[in-house]
Amino acid sequence: MSAVQQEWMFAARCKGVPANIMFPARGESVEAAIRVCSECPVIEECLEYALVNREVHGVWGGTSERIRRRMRRARNKAIPSAVRLSLRRN
Numbered sequence: 795m796s797a798v799q800q801e802w803m804f805a806a807r808c809k810g811v812p813a814n815i816m817f818p819a820r821g822e823s824v825e826a827a828i829r830v831c832s833e834c835p836v837i838e839e840c841l842e843y844a845l846v847n848r849e850v851h852g853v854w855g856g857t858s859e860r861i862r863r864r865m866r867r868a869r870n871k872a873i874p875s876a877v878r879l880s881l882r883r884n
């Protein structure tokens with residue numbers, strides 16, 4: 795997880811789970827990590843955090859890297875470019 799601890803992270807089901815499960819190497823299955831996430835009480839907070847902070851490695855909020863990329867692209871398309879520009883300036 796990120797160096798910046800968020801309150802929801804204290805309830806994370808993946809605490810103590812070996813890193814190679816939550817951060818599988820390229821080409822390895824994400825199924826075990828997604829099973830851990832499926833029982834996590836903070837899955838929504840985790841996914842939102844990963845999307846906002848562009849976490850590109852590992853499983854976050856029950857999603858793989860590929861799924862989060864798709865979600866970010868979909869979000870970017872949904873936000874008009876003028877709004878995106880003003881968000882970057884702030």
Ligand code: SF4
Pocket residue numbers: 803805806807808809816830831832834835836837838840841853854855856
């Ligand atoms: S949703 Fe998954 S990665 Fe996120 S805190 Fe919970 S167990 Fe960990």
